[in-house]
Amino acid sequence: MCYFEQTRWNCGYWKWGNFRQQCNKEYRTGETCGLKLVYSTNYQQGNCKLCDQIQKKCRRITKMQTDIARWQQEGNRTATIEKTERDIHDITAQVNEIMAQHNERQMKVT
DSSP, X not given: OEEEXXXXXXXXXXXXXXXXXXXXXXXXXXXXXSOEEEEEEEEEOSOOHHHHHHHHHHHHHHHHHHHHHHHHHHOSOHHHHHHHHHHHHHXXXXXXXXXXXXXXXXXXXX
């Protein structure tokens, strides 16, 4: 039951911070018992790093979709459209993976 700082963002994502206080169960200097308790919580304004990554990828997907719509009107770009659609599929899979990580961390109880 050693105490650590915690950082928490508005979206609910959190991470452990620096070691702050040793518990009574651990007698060796510099060692921790393995059980983490919150010493203090630092609230951060704005988005966490995962939310930032999700937003960037969503903006990229939106740009690709507008490009595809423009290319379809122009015509004669079938290979480019197919490649961009594959890229959109890959990026969407990455977004889903990041969102799963984010939701998993939000559901963990500190």
